[in-house]
Amino acid sequence: MTQIVETSLKKLTRRDMLKISLAATALAGCSRLRDSTRIVQGNSPATIPTALILPAISNNSGAATADNLTADPLSWLAVNRLTFGPRTGDVARVQTMGVDAFIDEQLGLDDSADKSNPVLNERLAKLDVPKASPAEIRAKYDAKRGEVFQQMQTAAILRAVYSQRQLYELIVDFWSNHFNIYIAKGNGFVLKPTDDREVIRKHALGKFRDLLGASAHSPAMLFYLDNQANRKGKPDENYARELLELHTLGVDGGYSEKDVVELARALTGWSISGIDSDQPGEFQFRAQQHDDSEKNVMGVKLPAKGGLKDVETILDMLADHPNTMKYICGKIAKRFISDSPPASVVQKGVAAWGASKGDLKAVFGAILHSDEFKQSAGQKLKRPFEFIAGACRSLGADVNVGRLMLEYFRQMGQPLFFWQPPNGYPDVKGAWFESSSLLARWNFGLQLANGSLPGNTVDITKLMPTGVGRISDDLIDSLSLRLLGSPLPAATKATLKPFANDKQVNILTALLLASPLYQVRG
Numbered sequence: 001m002t003q004i005v006e007t008s009l010k011k012l013t014r015r016d017m018l019k020i021s022l023a024a025t026a027l028a029g030c031s032r033l034r035d036s037t038r039i040v041q042g043n044s045p046a047t048i049p050t051a052l053i054l055p056a057i058s059n060n061s062g063a064a065t066a067d068n069l070t071a072d073p074l075s076w077l078a079v080n081r082l083t084f085g086p087r088t089g090d091v092a093r094v095q096t097m098g099v100d101a102f103i104d105e106q107l108g109l110d111d112s113a114d115k116s117n118p119v120l121n122e123r124l125a126k127l128d129v130p131k132a133s134p135a136e137i138r139a140k141y142d143a144k145r146g147e148v149f150q151q152m153q154t155a156a157i158l159r160a161v162y163s164q165r166q167l168y169e170l171i172v173d174f175w176s177n178h179f180n181i182y183i184a185k186g187n188g189f190v191l192k193p194t195d196d197r198e199v200i201r202k203h204a205l206g207k208f209r210d211l212l213g214a215s216a217h218s219p220a221m222l223f224y225l226d227n228q229a230n231r232k233g234k235p236d237e238n239y240a241r242e243l244l245e246l247h248t249l250g251v252d253g254g255y256s257e258k259d260v261v262e263l264a265r266a267l268t269g270w271s272i273s274g275i276d277s278d279q280p281g282e283f284q285f286r287a288q289q290h291d292d293s294e295k296n297v298m299g300v301k302l303p304a305k306g307g308l309k310d311v312e313t314i315l316d317m318l319a320d321h322p323n324t325m326k327y328i329c330g331k332i333a334k335r336f337i338s339d340s341p342p343a344s345v346v347q348k349g350v351a352a353w354g355a356s357k358g359d360l361k362a363v364f365g366a367i368l369h370s371d372e373f374k375q376s377a378g379q380k381l382k383r384p385f386e387f388i389a390g391a392c393r394s395l396g397a398d399v400n401v402g403r404l405m406l407e408y409f410r411q412m413g414q415p416l417f418f419w420q421p422p423n424g425y426p427d428v429k430g431a432w433f434e435s436s437s438l439l440a441r442w443n444f445g446l447q448l449a450n451g452s453l454p455g456n457t458v459d460i461t462k463l464m465p466t467g468v469g470r471i472s473d474d475l476i477d478s479l480s481l482r483l484l485g486s487p488l489p490a491a492t493k494a495t496l497k498p499f500a501n502d503k504q505v506n507i508l509t510a511l512l513l514a515s516p517l518y519q520v521r522g
Contacts, residue, residue: 020499020507027492027515074099076485077377080522081336082106082368083166085390091485103368106167107205107361113164120162123400130155130197134190134219134281141189148189152196153409153416154401160389161399168204171364173385174335175200176417177424178328179215179247181224183417191220191272192417208328208358209319212247216315217283219272225422228271230264231289240264242422248318250327259298265291266302266310319358325350331427332367338379339428345372380521381429384412387441391448391513394483396462400455404447411440438514445513449506460506475500476508483512485522 075095079086082103094102114120124130129137129151141148159169179200183192195218203211215221222228225239240263244255269290273282285308295302295310300317302310318324329349333341345367352366353359367373382390388408392399409415413432419425426432447453449460465478476496480488488496499508512518 020511027496027511027517073377073485074374077374077522078102080390080485080520081373081376081380082170083393084160084170084386085393087393088396088482099374100369103167103365106165107365107368109165109168111165117162117164120158123158123162124155127151127155129193132193134194137190137193145184145189148193149183149417150403150406152183152193153406156416157385157389157401157405158399160385161392161397167364170335171204171360172201174332175204175211177419177427178331179211179221180419180422180424181220181417182420185224185420187223188220191218191223194218195220205361205364206359208324208353208360208363209315211360212319213312213315215247216243216270216311219281219283222270222272222283227267230268230270231286232268232291235261235264235268235291237261237264240267243318246422248324248327249321250323250330253321253323253327255298262295262297263314265293266295266297266306266314270311322350325353329353329363329367332364333372334427336368336380337373337376342372345370348372377522378520381432381519382521383425383427383432384409384414384437384441385416386521387412387519388444391445392456394513395448395458395460395509397448398457402453402455404454405444405456408440408444412437412444433519441519442510442514446507446510449509449513451506460509461502463509464502464505472500473497475505479505479509479512483509484515484517 072091072095075091076086078094078099079090083090097105129141129148132140137148156173160173163169176196181188181192181195183189195215199211199214199218199221203214222239225242226236227239230236230239237260241260244253244260244263245251249255269286269288271284271286271289273284287307290307290310292305292307294304295306297314298317300314302313306313326346329346330341332349333345337345348370349363349367352362356362388405391397406415410418414425444453448456449458451458451460463479463482465472465474473493476493477487480486487493496508496511499505499511
């Protein structure tokens with residue numbers, strides 16, 4: 001078995017640290033790839049240049065690989081934006097099949113795609129929380145809630161790294177933030193696993209009305225937004241407000257404060273079984289706590305004695321409302337195109353929504369097949385989830401999620417399922433790039449490449465072309481093509497040359513992972 005190259009930071013001299021600092025500075029100043037308009041900062045949409053061709057570089061088997069020969073910018077964009085990051089061969093495969101065919105393939109995959117995925121299935125099989133009922137979690141983990149948090153985070157990371165359904169996992173993450181639930185609030189640790197399984201994952205690419213309805217019936221959501229306290233004569237407006245403001249219409253969606261109050265009245269009695277005995281489990285409509293008088297929400301009249309039908313009628317209206325379509329298509333475009341997406345692509349999503357009656361597969365397809373998507377290179381940066389999972393995929397890491405990896409999520413600001421407000425983790429570049437987060441990215445990249453992240457291994461020699469000498473331009477080109485999609489400018493390469501050898505290739509790899517260019521999602 002090939003020995004993994006290791007370098008201890010404790011062995012680095014002051015001169016070594018100076019070299020690292022200079023190399024990091026050079027990479028930080030490299031805001032644009034050679035022959036490319038992919039940029040790290042900038043507000044105008046980038047155009048797609050022609051394919052970037054490199055001289056053939058051989059891998060350790062002596063055979064040239066397509067990924068080592070070319071990184072077609074459009075294929076690079078698609079793989080970086082629609083997966084958690086390219087593995088060896090991914091870019092070449094997309095370039096061969098075409099971006100539109102790749103999008104259709106990803107949207108068409110169902111859960112059978114991962115049934116023959118031994119690595120993913122073996123690791124997920126060790127986790128019982130993601131498939132457990134609230135009662136089972138309560139019985140086993142009531143005094144060990146931290147294990148529930150860790151298992152849920154671990155499952156999400158393993159799927160991001162290993163699943164064949166990469167776009168689906170990104171969409172699951174999108175909806176997890178759209179219908180955000182803070183897992184550590186009270187009984188949230190008991191309820192969120194079922195919500196993740198039966199609401200988010202089940203309906204992520206189905207009909208929006210089904211997803212919205214499943215969330216409205218979710219004990220985890222009702223508990224998180226206090227609707228179990230919403231009863232006749234004492235309405236609690238928390239869930240009603242977020243249902244309008246965050247889940248459907250948006251803050252400027254055309255509703256009034258009176259509409260919030262009226263919707264809260266309609267939601268009275270929507271509760272959770274076992275709440276009085278501190279054993280919450282299933283959705284329960286408590287008719288005796290429901291305000292059964294007449295209501296009016298945004299012009300929709302709800303006759304007296306409507307019972308459960310009150311809310312179902314409003315959910316029907318909200319799922320088909322033009323403002324809901326515009327708001328959610330805008331969020332999808334923000335997630336996959338740019339922080340300020342063009343109105344034209346939002347309208348394409350809205351049109352697909354209307355034509356398909358809220359079929360999310362059609363909505364995502366319309367936005368991702370658009371010219372606006374294909375011309376959006378350089379317009380999105382990686383949040384910590386994409387950075388960590390993408391680095392593992394890019395380096396071919398054997399991933400076993402442990403406490404230190406989860407700690408890096410915390411240091412970078414995105415511990416999964418731990419965003420306390422109901423609006424979900426922010427999706428704009430300004431939220432993620434303060435100095436402490438960037439330092440954590442550097443440290444994670446170094447430990448991963450160095451083979452010193454517990455439970456995770458990287459065979460660094462597989463990243464090296466054949467015949468690497470003490471200093472090698474080929475090694476820099478090979479790694480920059482793998483991680484950045486293009487060779488680096490000559491001046492930057494010159495600064496990196498001290499690390500382009502088999503003894504310090506891990507530091508070279510970490511420098512590229514920490515560079516501003518690697519933070520770009522295509």
